[in-house]
Amino acid sequence: MRKPLPAPDPLLRLQASITARDDRLLGWLYDHGLLTTDQIAAALFPSLDFAQRRLRRLTVLRAVDRFRPNKPDGGSYPYHYVLDQLGYSHVRAQRGLGPPRRDQARRRKQSLTSRPDLPHLLGGNQVFIDLAAHARTHPNSHLDRWQPASAFHEPGVFYRRGGDPQLMVHGPSGLPRPDGAGVWTEQDRSVPFFLEYDTGRERLDILTEKIAKYERLYAMSTWAWPALFHLPSARREANLHHRLTGTTPRAFIATTTADLRAAAGVSPAEQVWHLVGVGAGRRRLIDLPYTDTHHDQEFPTRTAPDPHERAS
Numbered sequence: 001m002r003k004p005l006p007a008p009d010p011l012l013r014l015q016a017s018i019t020a021r022d023d024r025l026l027g028w029l030y031d032h033g034l035l036t037t038d039q040i041a042a043a044l045f046p047s048l049d050f051a052q053r054r055l056r057r058l059t060v061l062r063a064v065d066r067f068r069p070n071k072p073d074g075g076s077y078p079y080h081y082v083l084d085q086l087g088y089s090h091v092r093a094q095r096g097l098g099p100p101r102r103d104q105a106r107r108r109k110q111s112l113t114s115r116p117d118l119p120h121l122l123g124g125n126q127v128f129i130d131l132a133a134h135a136r137t138h139p140n141s142h143l144d145r146w147q148p149a150s151a152f153h154e155p156g157v158f159y160r161r162g163g164d165p166q167l168m169v170h171g172p173s174g175l176p177r178p179d180g181a182g183v184w185t186e187q188d189r190s191v192p193f194f195l196e197y198d199t200g201r202e203r204l205d206i207l208t209e210k211i212a213k214y215e216r217l218y219a220m221s222t223w224a225w226p227a228l229f230h231l232p233s234a235r236r237e238a239n240l241h242h243r244l245t246g247t248t249p250r251a252f253i254a255t256t257t258a259d260l261r262a263a264a265g266v267s268p269a270e271q272v273w274h275l276v277g278v279g280a281g282r283r284r285l286i287d288l289p290y291t292d293t294h295h296d297q298e299f300p301t302r303t304a305p306d307p308h309e310r311a312s
Contacts, residue, residue: 011093014061014086021045022054023094026063029083030091031148032125032180034112036078039125043132055081063087065105067113080122082109124149124179124197127230127268131184131285134267141269144190145183152178160294164220176213178227183295184269186286192225192295193288200232208243211276214251223292226252228273228285233259241276248277252289256282 018026021044028035041051058064065084068076083091088100101107112118128146135141151157158175159167167175178194185191196210207229218224231237237257244253254273261272269285 010062011086011089014063014090015093017057017061018063018090022058022063025058026083026087026091027094028146029064029081029087031146032128033108033121033148034080034082035125035129036080036122038078039122039129040081043129043136055079058087059084061086063090065109067109069113069118080112082112120179120197120199123199123230124195127195127197127228128180128182130267131182131269134269138186138269140187142185143182144185145181145192147181149177149179151181152176158217158221160222162222167217167220174213175217176210176227181225184285186269186284189286190295191286191288191290192292193285193290194225194227196227196229198229198231198236200236204236204239204243207240211244211249211251211253214253215249218251223290223294224251225290225292225295226254226275226288228268229253229255230268231255231257233257237274241274244276253277254283254288 025035025040025044037052037055038048040055041048045051045054055064055066059066062084063086064081066079066081068079070076083105085100085102085105088104092098092100112121115121128143131143132146135143156168159165176194179197180195181193182195183190183192194214196207198207210229211227214227229240231240234257237255240255253276255276256268256272256274261268264270264272266272271282271284273283273285273288274280275283275288
């Protein structure tokens with residue numbers, strides 16, 4: 001009798017089923033922790049039903065896992081997706097990293113489900129998801145980069161040749177700790193940016209201290225990206241601008257509000273950003289100023305996105 005074939009390796013089975021869109025999703029979950037069903041559908045899929053079917057398949061393949069937090073007033077939130085253990089193995093293999101710890105998925109899931117600032121994490125992720133969703137329906141736009149907050153926690157991450165050598169030793173206490181960073185491209189221009197996502201629970205003094213840290217970074221470096229402060233309401237935005245009356249920040253500080261975006265039904269890419277110290281008008285994200293020759297060399301301007309990159 002013939003010997004039975006060995007059971008297929010689960011990781012090989014997963015890799016044989018992964019699409020370019022799946023790769024992008026798994027990479028996001030690796031870098032940014034978790035995303036909801038609605039966020040994933042908006043950024044990557046033509047419909048919610050299509051997204052749910054694919055997410056179920058990825059769950060069966062053990063690429064992702066999911067949970068539903070309970071609402072304080074009853075009921076539950078949509079599914080929140082995180083990487084499962086095979087998802088970690090796949091992403092790390094794709095990036096040329098070593099294998100993950102055996103319990104990495106379990107430990108990460110426990111950390112995410114118990115963290116008190118989960119709404120803040122999801123809200124910051126939502127800004128980038130909205131940009132990705134905008135790019136999906138606007139062929140000349142693209143979210144070229146999305147970096148997590150953890151990318152800016154180590155000393156020296158802001159240092160570049162020509163800057164103040166103190167940047168190599170200063171930790172997060174003296175410099176910004178953005179909630180994320182990205183590069184947004186439209187037509188023949190791209191703009192790098194930092195994101196500060198505000199839920200309205202911190203004192204305004206905390207926000208002005210954050211702006212002071214961006215001022216410090218500007219003074220010590222040879223480059224400056226706009227720092228986007230995404231605020232919950234028009235009232236909070238007005239109060240922050242009032243606090244800054246009489247000052248002209250050298251750093252590029254721009255604000256918008258969830259109220260404004262919801263009322264107009266627009267994405268962060270559109271004309272919603274109020275540049276502090278520069279009149280009362282609002283600008284599109286792509287029109288915000290920045291200073292960074294390194295960025296211009298790393299992300300050259302282009303007239304159209306690469307077809308293969310668009311597909312992924």
